[in-house]
Amino acid sequence: MRKIGTEDRRIQKTLSLLREALVSLIAEKRYDSIVVKEILDRANVGRSTFYTHFRDKDDLLISGIQDLLGPMPSPTRTPGKSQDWILWFSLPVFEHHYRHAHAWGDRIGPRGRAILHEHLRRVLTELIAEVMKKDFRMGRQSARRIPPEVVSAYLASTFVLVLNWWLDNGMRLQPGEIDDVFRRLTLPTLVAVRS
């Protein structure tokens, strides 16, 4: 049986090469000033190959988020009334930014960051909603219940907001500290809404 879709070895190589090329370029110069051909040259990949996988440069940038969120282990609901298990993504993502943002400086630029964060928000919204729907307690229906889609969108957008603030202020807090800020901001609402 033949491997299908994105499992093909050649595809994986191509995606890796392109992503690594972009990352290493951002480490050297402003994202906005990077031109597709530079990425191709560094990745040693043909032009048409690039466009079979990505719509444009921004699409390539965005695709890295899937790399970050994709392999994130799903949370296991701990027994008890605590609701913070649904914020499982928070600390890992903060830590990821902490590790990588220093190398990037602000060469990503406002436009690049906007694209990145908007996509992060969208993907996080979906991811959280998915996990919430798997949760048993969401089975309880009630007239006044807030739909999980709204809650997940709320959490994702608040997360990105906090992340943005953190970055704008030079990441003076440790990942654990900013994570705590995020949790104290959202947990009360979460408890009230989902109890």
Next chain:
Amino acid sequence: MRKIGTEDRRIQKTLSLLREALVSLIAEKRYDSIVVKEILDRANVGRSTFYTHFRDKDDLLISGIQDLLGPMPSPTRTPGKSQDWILWFSLPVFEHHYRHAHAWGDRIGPRGRAILHEHLRRVLTELIAEVMKKDFRMGRQSARRIPPEVVSAYLASTFVLVLNWWLDNGMRLQPGEIDDVFRRLTLPTLVAVRS
């Protein structure tokens, strides 16, 4: 115009991956114990791809020699009666072995070394003959003249002999010193034959 033959970007990538995989494997285990599938796994290359480029494992090993000798700059004949410019390859190759042999230890094994040296001898013979034929002085014909093919074969085989001795004795001499040995062995003959 389309690129042809070995210039294709995909081919270069494949060859590099396979060669690097083999080298890194030799750094870890005996050459004889390395199996094709291990090379494929490490290079992340398909089986059929391997066999479109190489006859077998030995062929891959040998191909590295071309990498070593291929980019070697051709010698420039210095004016004067000195003949040692034709030994231009000697020191670079000794130095190459000096740099890499320590990492390889003796994991290459007697069989691997025999294959390698036999091929090195063959390629060197051709390379030297080629350079000699480009040389002006070889134009001089004479009944007693020794054909350049014989001289190049003599030089190559003596070189490999010295190289072998050097390796067998644990490379106790510096590259410059063993190079000197080689030159003192061959120069008198060279002068006598080609003056």
Next chain:
DNA sequence: GCGTTCTTGTCCAAAAGAGAACAAGTGCTC
């Protein structure tokens, strides 16, 4: 303005790689 040069994104035919199946050989152990 206007031409020149660079960039973007699309399309295509041809080449290379993937992977599975296969026969044949090797080596092992029971």
Next chain:
DNA sequence: GAGCACTTGTTCTCTTTTGGACAAGAACGC
């Protein structure tokens, strides 16, 4: 020595990659 697992090298079809051509759109100086 029969069975089994593994390796080698070949062949096949299908998928991806390639590079060149192209149109359309910046960006630039003159």
